[in-house]
Amino acid sequence: CVASASYNFVFFHVNSFTVQLLYFLLVSLFGFFVLKALKPRTAATFRPASLDLFFTSVSAATVSSMSTVEMEVFSNAQLLVMTVLMLVGGEVFTSMVGLNFESSKLLTPWKTEGNSSPLRGIEMAIVATPELQKTQSEIDLEAQRFLNHSAVKLLGLLVATYFFALNLGGVALVIWYMSAVPSARDVLEKKGLKTITFALFTVVSSFSNCGFVPTNENMIVFRKNSGLLLLILPQLLLGNTLFPPVLRLLVWALGKFVRRSEFDYLLNNTREIGYLHLLPAAHSLLLAATVFAFTVVQMVLFCSMEWNSEALSGMNGFQKFVGSLFQVVNSRHAGESIVNLSVIAPAVLTLFVVMMYLPPYTSFLPAKYAAEESSAGGQKTRGRQILENVLFSQLGYLVIFVIAICITERKSLIEDPLNFNVLNIVIEVVSAYGNVGFSTGYSCESRLNQEGSCVDKWYGFAGKWSGQGKIILIVVMFFGRLKKFNMNGGRAWKLQ
Amino acid sequence: CVASASYNFVFFHVNSFTVQLLYFLLVSLFGFFVLKALKPRTAATFRPASLDLFFTSVSAATVSSMSTVEMEVFSNAQLLVMTVLMLVGGEVFTSMVGLNFESSKLLTPWKTEGNSSPLRGIEMAIVATPELQKTQSEIDLEAQRFLNHSAVKLLGLLVATYFFALNLGGVALVIWYMSAVPSARDVLEKKGLKTITFALFTVVSSFSNCGFVPTNENMIVFRKNSGLLLLILPQLLLGNTLFPPVLRLLVWALGKFVRRSEFDYLLNNTREIGYLHLLPAAHSLLLAATVFAFTVVQMVLFCSMEWNSEALSGMNGFQKFVGSLFQVVNSRHAGESIVNLSVIAPAVLTLFVVMMYLPPYTSFLPAKYAAEESSAGGQKTRGRQILENVLFSQLGYLVIFVIAICITERKSLIEDPLNFNVLNIVIEVVSAYGNVGFSTGYSCESRLNQEGSCVDKWYGFAGKWSGQGKIILIVVMFFGRLKKFNMNGGRAWKLQ
Ligand SMILES: [K+]
Ligand SMILES: [K+]
Structure with missing residues (x-):
C-alpha cells in the first residue's frame, strides 16, 4: 500500500508536471509558427531571426515579457497572436482550465503538493469495497463528495467570471482613457498602433502579468x-498577488447574498478543494x-534613491509618486516599466532582484497557520523522498544558470x-525565472571600446547575448513558469 | 510546564548566543587595544586609523581575514598578537573550550539547537523527585550519566591533542620547508619577516581557517x-570542513586500540553528546x-576557465594544478589566495560566492539520515516559534547588508x-559572512576617471569603502561567525 501510494504520488505529481x-x-511552438508565418510590420527592412521569434513566443506564453526584438517590429496580426498567447499563459487562466477540468472529472488531478485530498483516498476505498450495501457513513461521504463537486464547479464559474469581467472591463476603461486623453492617444497615432489592439494587448498582458506593451519603450x-x-x-x-485574497473575499461576499452551502464549504474546506488560489x-x-x-518597503527605497534622479526627471510630484508605485508593483511580477532600469541605483536593483525572485504567493505565515494547511509533514512517500534527494533548490538552479x-x-x-556584468546577468536570469521581464537593456554609450557600429535598441539585455545564452534563458522561462513543482527541491542538503 | 520548557529553551539558546x-x-576589543598600543612597522610614515585596527582585530578574531590595511604594516609584535586572536577565534578552539567547560559542569550548555539532550531533562526530573530512594532505572540513569561525563571529558582531551598536534606539527614543517627551499626563504628575508613568526602566524591562521598571511600579497x-x-x-x-569526519575516524581508530567503553559511547551517542563536530x-x-x-566541481570550472589565463601565467602544469587546488579549497573558508581575484572569470567568482556562502558542514544528507539526528521537528516550543517568526533567513540578512x-x-x-559594482560588493559581503576573506581588491587602473592620485594597495576592496561601509562589514563578520544561531531563521516565510 505504501509502495502504491508512493507510485500514485509520483505518478500524479509527474503527470501534472x-x-x-x-x-x-x-x-509556445504554436505561437512561434504563427508569428513566423505572419509578416512583421518592418517586413521590408528587418525580419526577426527564428530563435528570436521562438524566444518571443515563449516569453509571451510563460508571461515573462523578456524581449530580444523591439515590440514595434510586430504587425497588428502578430500583436493579436501574442495577446492570445498571454491570455492562455496567465496563471488565472491555466488554473481556471484546471479547475473546470477537475470538476468535470470528479477527480482532483490539478492538485498542489502536500494538499493530497482525503476524498481521493476515500473514493479509492469505496471503489475497493466489495459489499454493495451502503452504511450510513458511506452515504454521508457520498453527500460530501457531491457537495465538493458542486462547490468546485461553482468556484470554476466564479473564477471564469472574474477573469472575463476584469479583462473586458479593463479593455473598456483603457479605450475610454485613450478617447479622453489626447497626449496618450497621440502616442498611439504617431506609432501607428490601433487603439483597440493596444487596449486589448495591454490589458490582457497586465492582467496575466506578462508585461509586454506594444510600444518599444514599454510604459x-x-x-x-x-x-x-x-x-x-x-x-x-x-491578476497575480492579490488574486487569492480577493477571490476569498468574493466567495465570502457572495455567500452573504446567496445562501448556498457551497460557499460555506468553499470557505471552510480550502484544503479539500485543493485549488492553489x-x-x-x-x-x-x-x-x-x-x-x-x-510594496511599502520598495516605495521607501525607490523614492529615497530616485526621487530627484535622471530616471524621474521632468515629472511632477504626483506623477513621480504614481510612477514609482507602478514601477515597484511591477517587480512582482508583470515587469512593465516607466523608467530605464540601467540608470537605477544598484541598491534598488538589488531589492528588485529579491522581489522578482520571490514567488507571487510569498507570505509571512507563522508556523501555527502553516500547520493548518499541510499535515503531510511526516508522511513523506518514498517517491517524494527520492525526488527531494535528486532535486536542487530553486536558488541552486539559478546559480547554475547564471554560471x-x-x-x-x-x-x-x-x-x-x-x-x-554579473549584476545585469543576474537581473536577466532572475527576471526570466520570476517571469517578470525587467531588464537593464544594453547601452552603446557604456561600451568601453567605442569601435564598431552600435545602435541603441529597445529590447532587453538578452537581445545582445549569443544564441546559446538566449536558449538558456528560454529554459529559465519555462523553469520559472513551472517553479511550483520544484518548491521542495534541495531538501536533501543540510546547511550548518 | 510548556511555558517553563519554552523559557528554558529561549534562555539556554539566548544565553549560549x-x-x-x-x-x-x-x-576583538582586547586585540584592538593591544594592536593600537603596539607600534606598527611603518610607524615613521604610516599609522593605521583606529577603525581599521578594530576592523583587523575583528577580522582576526572572527577568522575572516578581511583586510583594510596591508599586512606588512604590522610589526612582529603585532603579528604575534594577531596570531593569538586567530588561535582563540578558530572554531576548533572555541568548541574545545565549550567541551571542557561542559564536562566540568556536567551540564550541556554548549549545545546546538534541535539536539536537546534527553539527559538534561532527566537530570531535572531527578532533582525534582522528592523521594530519596533510588529505583533501578534511576541507578541505570546515573551510570549512563557518569559514562556520558567521562566520554565528554575524553572527547575534550582528544580534541585538545588534535588541536595542538596539528598546529605544532604544521609550524615545524613550515620551518623545515623554509630552511630547505631558498626561493621561499628569500621572500621572507627580502620582506624582513622572521621565519618563526611567519610559520607560527601562517599555520595558526591556516588551521583556524582565518587566512591572514604576513605578506602583503598573501600566498x-x-x-x-x-x-x-x-x-x-x-x-x-x-581545521574546518574535514574536522568532523577525521575526528570520528580518530575516535573509531583509538577505540580499536584502547578498549574503553567511552569510545563506543562516543560513536553511538553523538546526539546525547551534543558536540556539533x-x-x-x-x-x-x-x-x-x-x-x-x-572541490572537484570547483577544480573543473576553475581549471577550464583559468588554465591559460593571466592569473596562472608563468607557472608550469604541476604548479598550476596545486595552485588551483589550493585556491578552490580556500573558498571554504580560509580565504588564502594564490591569484588576484579581480582578473578571475565571473563564472568562477559566482561559484566562489556560493562556496563562500555555504557553511562548513554543508552536506548532502537525505531525509532518512537527517531524521536520525533531530527528533525535535514536531515539538517546537513557543519561545522557539516566536524566534522563528521574528528572524529573517540568512540570505534575507545578506541582501539587507548588500543593499x-x-x-x-x-x-x-x-x-x-x-x-x-554589485558583484564585488556581494563578494565582499558574502566573504565576510562566510568568514572567508576573499576580496577582489581595488584597482587604480580600472577607474573610469583617472584624475586624482591613486596607489594600488594590497588590502581588500573594503579598504576603499567609507567608514559606514566598514562598520557594516564588521557587523557582517560577527554575524557570520555566529551564524549557527540563526540557521532556523526565516521559517515563518512561505514561498509558493
Ligand atoms: K511578466
Ligand atoms: K577565513
Missing part, C-alpha cells in the same frame, strides 16, 4: 499619464499584508564589462 | 612554491563526500563602476 510542461511547450512613453497607470495597476494586482482566511489576510509590506551564461558570454564579460 | 557574542566582542608570492601550498592544504581541511557515521561520510564533490552597502557607497557606485 508533464501536462503543464507540454501545455506551455505546445502553446516609459506613458510615464506622465498617471491615469493610465492607475487603470492598469489594479489589473496587475488582481483559494487559501484559508488567515493565510489570505497575511498574503495581502505581505504584498502591502513589500552557464557567464560561460557562454565570457568574451563580452571581458570586453564590455559595463554592459556585461 | 550571548556568551559567544560577548566572547568574540571582548577578544600569491608563494604561488610557485607548491611544496608550501601542499603543507598548508591539510591544515585548511583538518562529532557526527553520526553516515553523516560524517556524506560530509566528506560533499567536501570532495565541491545597505550599496546605499553607503552609492557615490562610488556611480563614479567608479568598474571597481564599485
Whole structure:
C-alpha cells in the first residue's frame, strides 16, 4: 500500500508536471509558427531571426515579457497572436482550465503538493469495497463528495467570471482613457498602433502579468499619464498577488447574498478543494499584508534613491509618486516599466532582484497557520523522498544558470564589462525565472571600446547575448513558469 | 510546564548566543587595544586609523581575514598578537573550550539547537523527585550519566591533542620547508619577516581557517612554491570542513586500540553528546563526500576557465594544478589566495560566492539520515516559534547588508563602476559572512576617471569603502561567525 501510494504520488505529481510542461511547450511552438508565418510590420527592412521569434513566443506564453526584438517590429496580426498567447499563459487562466477540468472529472488531478485530498483516498476505498450495501457513513461521504463537486464547479464559474469581467472591463476603461486623453492617444497615432489592439494587448498582458506593451519603450512613453497607470495597476494586482485574497473575499461576499452551502464549504474546506488560489482566511489576510509590506518597503527605497534622479526627471510630484508605485508593483511580477532600469541605483536593483525572485504567493505565515494547511509533514512517500534527494533548490538552479551564461558570454564579460556584468546577468536570469521581464537593456554609450557600429535598441539585455545564452534563458522561462513543482527541491542538503 | 520548557529553551539558546557574542566582542576589543598600543612597522610614515585596527582585530578574531590595511604594516609584535586572536577565534578552539567547560559542569550548555539532550531533562526530573530512594532505572540513569561525563571529558582531551598536534606539527614543517627551499626563504628575508613568526602566524591562521598571511600579497608570492601550498592544504581541511569526519575516524581508530567503553559511547551517542563536530557515521561520510564533490566541481570550472589565463601565467602544469587546488579549497573558508581575484572569470567568482556562502558542514544528507539526528521537528516550543517568526533567513540578512552597502557607497557606485559594482560588493559581503576573506581588491587602473592620485594597495576592496561601509562589514563578520544561531531563521516565510 505504501509502495502504491508512493507510485500514485509520483505518478500524479509527474503527470501534472508533464501536462503543464507540454501545455506551455505546445502553446509556445504554436505561437512561434504563427508569428513566423505572419509578416512583421518592418517586413521590408528587418525580419526577426527564428530563435528570436521562438524566444518571443515563449516569453509571451510563460508571461515573462523578456524581449530580444523591439515590440514595434510586430504587425497588428502578430500583436493579436501574442495577446492570445498571454491570455492562455496567465496563471488565472491555466488554473481556471484546471479547475473546470477537475470538476468535470470528479477527480482532483490539478492538485498542489502536500494538499493530497482525503476524498481521493476515500473514493479509492469505496471503489475497493466489495459489499454493495451502503452504511450510513458511506452515504454521508457520498453527500460530501457531491457537495465538493458542486462547490468546485461553482468556484470554476466564479473564477471564469472574474477573469472575463476584469479583462473586458479593463479593455473598456483603457479605450475610454485613450478617447479622453489626447497626449496618450497621440502616442498611439504617431506609432501607428490601433487603439483597440493596444487596449486589448495591454490589458490582457497586465492582467496575466506578462508585461509586454506594444510600444518599444514599454510604459516609459506613458510615464506622465498617471491615469493610465492607475487603470492598469489594479489589473496587475488582481491578476497575480492579490488574486487569492480577493477571490476569498468574493466567495465570502457572495455567500452573504446567496445562501448556498457551497460557499460555506468553499470557505471552510480550502484544503479539500485543493485549488492553489483559494487559501484559508488567515493565510489570505497575511498574503495581502505581505504584498502591502513589500510594496511599502520598495516605495521607501525607490523614492529615497530616485526621487530627484535622471530616471524621474521632468515629472511632477504626483506623477513621480504614481510612477514609482507602478514601477515597484511591477517587480512582482508583470515587469512593465516607466523608467530605464540601467540608470537605477544598484541598491534598488538589488531589492528588485529579491522581489522578482520571490514567488507571487510569498507570505509571512507563522508556523501555527502553516500547520493548518499541510499535515503531510511526516508522511513523506518514498517517491517524494527520492525526488527531494535528486532535486536542487530553486536558488541552486539559478546559480547554475547564471554560471552557464557567464560561460557562454565570457568574451563580452571581458570586453564590455559595463554592459556585461554579473549584476545585469543576474537581473536577466532572475527576471526570466520570476517571469517578470525587467531588464537593464544594453547601452552603446557604456561600451568601453567605442569601435564598431552600435545602435541603441529597445529590447532587453538578452537581445545582445549569443544564441546559446538566449536558449538558456528560454529554459529559465519555462523553469520559472513551472517553479511550483520544484518548491521542495534541495531538501536533501543540510546547511550548518 | 510548556511555558517553563519554552523559557528554558529561549534562555539556554539566548544565553549560549550571548556568551559567544560577548566572547568574540571582548577578544576583538582586547586585540584592538593591544594592536593600537603596539607600534606598527611603518610607524615613521604610516599609522593605521583606529577603525581599521578594530576592523583587523575583528577580522582576526572572527577568522575572516578581511583586510583594510596591508599586512606588512604590522610589526612582529603585532603579528604575534594577531596570531593569538586567530588561535582563540578558530572554531576548533572555541568548541574545545565549550567541551571542557561542559564536562566540568556536567551540564550541556554548549549545545546546538534541535539536539536537546534527553539527559538534561532527566537530570531535572531527578532533582525534582522528592523521594530519596533510588529505583533501578534511576541507578541505570546515573551510570549512563557518569559514562556520558567521562566520554565528554575524553572527547575534550582528544580534541585538545588534535588541536595542538596539528598546529605544532604544521609550524615545524613550515620551518623545515623554509630552511630547505631558498626561493621561499628569500621572500621572507627580502620582506624582513622572521621565519618563526611567519610559520607560527601562517599555520595558526591556516588551521583556524582565518587566512591572514604576513605578506602583503598573501600566498600569491608563494604561488610557485607548491611544496608550501601542499603543507598548508591539510591544515585548511583538518581545521574546518574535514574536522568532523577525521575526528570520528580518530575516535573509531583509538577505540580499536584502547578498549574503553567511552569510545563506543562516543560513536553511538553523538546526539546525547551534543558536540556539533562529532557526527553520526553516515553523516560524517556524506560530509566528506560533499567536501570532495565541491572541490572537484570547483577544480573543473576553475581549471577550464583559468588554465591559460593571466592569473596562472608563468607557472608550469604541476604548479598550476596545486595552485588551483589550493585556491578552490580556500573558498571554504580560509580565504588564502594564490591569484588576484579581480582578473578571475565571473563564472568562477559566482561559484566562489556560493562556496563562500555555504557553511562548513554543508552536506548532502537525505531525509532518512537527517531524521536520525533531530527528533525535535514536531515539538517546537513557543519561545522557539516566536524566534522563528521574528528572524529573517540568512540570505534575507545578506541582501539587507548588500543593499545597505550599496546605499553607503552609492557615490562610488556611480563614479567608479568598474571597481564599485554589485558583484564585488556581494563578494565582499558574502566573504565576510562566510568568514572567508576573499576580496577582489581595488584597482587604480580600472577607474573610469583617472584624475586624482591613486596607489594600488594590497588590502581588500573594503579598504576603499567609507567608514559606514566598514562598520557594516564588521557587523557582517560577527554575524557570520555566529551564524549557527540563526540557521532556523526565516521559517515563518512561505514561498509558493
Ligand atoms: K511578466
Ligand atoms: K577565513
